[in-house]
Amino acid sequence: MIELKHIEKSFGDRVILNDINAVMEAGKCNLIIGASGSGKTVLTKCMVDLFQPDKGEIIYDGKNITTMETDERKLLRQQIGMLFQGSALFDSMTVEQNVMFPLDMFSKMTLAQRRKRVDEVLEKVNLTGANKKFPSEISGGMKKRVGIARAIVLNPKYLFCDEPNSGLDPQTSLLIDKLIQEITLEYKITTIVVTHDMNSVMEIGDHIVYMHQGQKQWEGSNKEIIxxxxxxxxxxxxxxxxxxxxxxxxxxxxxxxxx
Structure with missing residues (x-):
């Protein structure tokens, strides 16, 4: 669970976030929605510690990230998985190497153990056997699934997804939504999805935060939104x-x- 308490953020004279209070619930798909410029990206960057809020607290399971020491903050970051909007795969690396990258950086596994873990997560996202392919050889939907595999390879407690359906056709978007939902439920991850996709809102919106001009305007579920x-x-x-x-x-x- 992630709690946001009175979060404020400005750049110069421009107020981006104004007294944001919300809870991102564990084991659920928490969606942050709103028009461009509403503050959702800045809020997400504050949550993953890329931006420091001017005021307020961001509490990960009882621990305030804004007051953590450097070592404790690094450990927390290792518990965060990130699916980027454009997948952000390394073009010169194979699927296996892309997924293995976080393991190379943060784990002490042997090469055999890392390969086994990569195979496990690729199977989870229905990409068994794609290990040796390069990003240029796979579709947009497959790239998203590789991105998801990389995001969960370290067994994160928190998963952030930035516009996971961007550039995908409706059918593939639905498959990606279902995959994110399945992973969230199975591993009881606190998942945060930033999206403009209304299909995602209605399909997987267990908990939704709607933002408008830097303020939280509404909070509830996809059943309540109607x-x-x-x-x-x-x-x-x-x-x-x-x-x-x-x-x-x-x-x-x-x-x-x-x-």
Whole structure:
């Protein structure tokens, strides 16, 4: 679990985060949503310690990362897995070498043990046998799965996913969502997904934080979002007439009305 308490962050005179309070729950897919410029990327960078908040506390399972000593902070970072928006694979490395990279950096495993672990996570993401392929030889969806394999190879307690469906077709996006959800549940990871994808919101949004202009405007689950009366949230989620109609029909159905 990650707790955010009164987080504030500014760059010069520009306020990016204004008194953010939220909880990212363990064993659940926690989604951070909002329009471009709403502050979600800066909030995520504060959470993984790339930015230091001006005020507030970021508490990982009872420990405040903003006041940790350097050695303790390094140990925490090893418990964080990261899936980058563009997968961020090393083009000159094979799939196996890309996934093994965190093990090379942080583990004391033998080469045989590292290869075995790589095989385990590649099997988990349905890429058995892809070890010797290079990123240029695989599809965008496969690259995302390699990125997920690399992110979980060290058995992290926390998994951050930055726009995991960016650039993917709807069917592949759904597969990536299901994979992230499956890994989260199986390993009881605290997963944080930054996304604009409304399919992801409705499919895997166990816990959702909606941000607008640097403030948290709404917090709840994908089941609650349909019935939200927050005007800003509704304009963001149900932007098209089709989605507005779908929301209206769903609400009428829940109330037992005909449509």
């Amino acid at each position: 019935f939200s009366k927050n005007e800003l949230l509704n304009k963001f989620i149900f932007a098209s007439e089709f989605l507005q109609d779908a929301k209206q029909m769903r609400m009428m159905e829940a109330e037992g009305k005909q449509f």
